[in-house]
Amino acid sequence: MLSRKNTHKYGHSCMSRGVRFVRTSFSGLDSRLLMKRSSLPVAAPKSPRIRRTKDARSLSENGKPGSPGAEEQADRRHEILEIAAELFAERGYRATSIRDIAERAGLLAGSLYYHIRSKEALFVEIHNTALAAAAMRIHNALNGLSDPWERLQAACLEMLEIQLNAGSLTLPIMNNLRSVPETVRDVLIRQRDDFEKIFRELVAALPLESDIDANLYRILLLSLLNSADGWFREGRLSRAEIAAQIVRIFRHPKN
Amino acid sequence: MLSRKNTHKYGHSCMSRGVRFVRTSFSGLDSRLLMKRSSLPVAAPKSPRIRRTKDARSLSENGKPGSPGAEEQADRRHEILEIAAELFAERGYRATSIRDIAERAGLLAGSLYYHIRSKEALFVEIHNTALAAAAMRIHNALNGLSDPWERLQAACLEMLEIQLNAGSLTLPIMNNLRSVPETVRDVLIRQRDDFEKIFRELVAALPLESDIDANLYRILLLSLLNSADGWFREGRLSRAEIAAQIVRIFRHPKN
DNA sequence: CTTAAATTCTAACAAATGTTTGGTTGATAA
DNA sequence: TTATCAACCAAACATTTGTTAGAATTTAAG
Numbered sequence: 001m002l003s004r005k006n007t008h009k010y011g012h013s014c015m016s017r018g019v020r021f022v023r024t025s026f027s028g029l030d031s032r033l034l035m036k037r038s039s040l041p042v043a044a045p046k047s048p049r050i051r052r053t054k055d056a057r058s059l060s061e062n063g064k065p066g067s068p069g070a071e072e073q074a075d076r077r078h079e080i081l082e083i084a085a086e087l088f089a090e091r092g093y094r095a096t097s098i099r100d101i102a103e104r105a106g107l108l109a110g111s112l113y114y115h116i117r118s119k120e121a122l123f124v125e126i127h128n129t130a131l132a133a134a135a136m137r138i139h140n141a142l143n144g145l146s147d148p149w150e151r152l153q154a155a156c157l158e159m160l161e162i163q164l165n166a167g168s169l170t171l172p173i174m175n176n177l178r179s180v181p182e183t184v185r186d187v188l189i190r191q192r193d194d195f196e197k198i199f200r201e202l203v204a205a206l207p208l209e210s211d212i213d214a215n216l217y218r219i220l221l222l223s224l225l226n227s228a229d230g231w232f233r234e235g236r237l238s239r240a241e242i243a244a245q246i247v248r249i250f251r252h253p254k255n
Numbered sequence: 256m257l258s259r260k261n262t263h264k265y266g267h268s269c270m271s272r273g274v275r276f277v278r279t280s281f282s283g284l285d286s287r288l289l290m291k292r293s294s295l296p297v298a299a300p301k302s303p304r305i306r307r308t309k310d311a312r313s314l315s316e317n318g319k320p321g322s323p324g325a326e327e328q329a330d331r332r333h334e335i336l337e338i339a340a341e342l343f344a345e346r347g348y349r350a351t352s353i354r355d356i357a358e359r360a361g362l363l364a365g366s367l368y369y370h371i372r373s374k375e376a377l378f379v380e381i382h383n384t385a386l387a388a389a390a391m392r393i394h395n396a397l398n399g400l401s402d403p404w405e406r407l408q409a410a411c412l413e414m415l416e417i418q419l420n421a422g423s424l425t426l427p428i429m430n431n432l433r434s435v436p437e438t439v440r441d442v443l444i445r446q447r448d449d450f451e452k453i454f455r456e457l458v459a460a461l462p463l464e465s466d467i468d469a470n471l472y473r474i475l476l477l478s479l480l481n482s483a484d485g486w487f488r489e490g491r492l493s494r495a496e497i498a499a500q501i502v503r504i505f506r507h508p509k510n
Numbered sequence: 511c512t513t514a515a516a517t518t519c520t521a522a523c524a525a526a527t528g529t530t531t532g533g534t535t536g537a538t539a540a
Numbered sequence: 541t542t543a544t545c546a547a548c549c550a551a552a553c554a555t556t557t558g559t560t561a562g563a564a565t566t567t568a569a570g
Binding site: 090091092094095177178179181211212213215216217219220222223224227230231236237242245246248249250252 | 345346347349350432433434436466467468470471472474475477478479482485486491492497500501503504505507
């Protein structure tokens with residue numbers, strides 16, 4: 001499949017993009033990482049880009065999505081982001097080449113640079129997007145629940161779904177920090193701390209014994225969930241059952 | 256530091272190897288992975304190696320370490336293995352280049368291939384060595400302990416020491432499986448299953464409630480310990496305290 | 511000293527990498 | 541029609557990668 005022969009123009013066009021469906025209607029998160037040049041310490045381009053024509057990298061530069069034709073632009077970009085996210089999650093940062101991403105998107109390697117600024121910036125944006133989307137999903141999953149253990153279990157379940165659901169922008173990129181270049185790592189960690197705040201509050205609400213360190217408790221729990229795709233095996237237990245088991249194990253004191 | 260200028264021979268010799276001390280007097284584990292050519296499905300070399308002279312890769316081919324001069328050979332090889340292990344643990348498989356390893360060993364890239372067969376084989380051997388060494392360390396740490404919770408805590412502590420102690424051949428290579436090529440991954444996973452047997456027995460000895468899945472219990476615990484270098488922060492809690500906390504959290508029922 | 515073996519260097523190789531440049535296409539609007 | 545512009549291609553680029561071949565050197569044995 002995906003034989004890239006002459007079809008219409010350029011030898012291959014918008015084919016093979018069909019079997020992808022975008023679910024996350026998520027957009028309001030800072031994707032300015034690809035726009036403002038000097039806002040990030042990641043691999044500043046050596047030769048200053050001289051490009052008069054407005055390319056897709058400066059999308060949503062004018063705040064509201066009201067520009068004409070900005071709809072398809074955003075769609076295409078979002079599509080590429082999801083493809084890249086999927087590959088990054090599967091193989092890790094370094095094992096995923098620009099050419100891999102481009103091929104999956106039906107493009108050539110160089111053409112990707114119309115949409116992205118660099119591989120590093122692409123990864124950072126994906127990471128941020130995934131983190132923000134995950135935060136929102138968990139927030140929604142907690143809606144209406146009041147019992148602290150119920151809330152914890154719901155958060156665990158949602159976290160499992162997020163981690164194990166490849167194909168969306170909410171993906172297990174959260175681990176494998178070692179495979180990412182140092183320049184990017186610091187930026188990611190900062191964003192991550194922000195995300196952990198949710199679980200900090202969840203744990204703080206638990207009636208834990210005084211001899212249990214709440215900080216470590218949360219770190220261990222998050223470590224489990226973040227590496228879920230590393231230990232999860234399909235079949236034996238459902239994700240809901242696993243979430244229940246996790247809370248049962250972590251529950252203290254057993255009333 | 257580590258300026259590699261002309262010193263004696265070849266422009267740089269055995270300098271910069273000084274600040275390394277070998278601790279693990281571990282040797283009796285199968286390092287035949289680098290010797291027998293067709294014993295592994297990892298990246299069979301295309302062109303058959305035609306080399307009459309006996310190189311270091313066929314070390315200990317004759318079972319016992321009684322060959323003349325085999326001592327220094329083993330030492331040099333062991334040194335290289337440790338260096339490579341350290342780098343692999345720090346940066347991951349793909350981010351660690353042959354040239355990085357060679358430089359740390361005071362060699363040039365090509366010279367490394369006198370000692371190793373390929374990068375993949377090197378990684379596989381390191382992984383096996385680390386796994387076997389870890390198994391033995393844990394086994395020793397359990398010596399004399401009979402109470403199942405005490406045994407679990409001792410195993411956790413030893414596992415933490417192993418994971419957090421960079422610089423030895425027992426290292427956190429156990430994770431980051433995504434960064435390793437597919438050809439190698441299967442071999443590693445098989446070895447890993449063997450290692451988990453220790454924890455399977457440890458968990459089986461625990462008086463867990465019937466509504467707790469022992470399998471998942473063990474997997475979660477191992478996942479925590481394996482990714483310890485991902486969440487551990489020096490300073491707040493000692494490793495022994497962390498091990499105690501983990502067992503306290505995982506302890507069921509609370510008697 | 512001579513000789514052979516063990517170890518490292520020099521120098522390349524092909525392949526893969528991220529990225530840039532300038533041209534080409536198709537659609538839209540004047 | 542013509543001009544414009546977003547989107548893509550084609551072709552290269554400079555590095556870095558794992559790996560090899562053969563020459564040079566060191567080490568140990570006779």
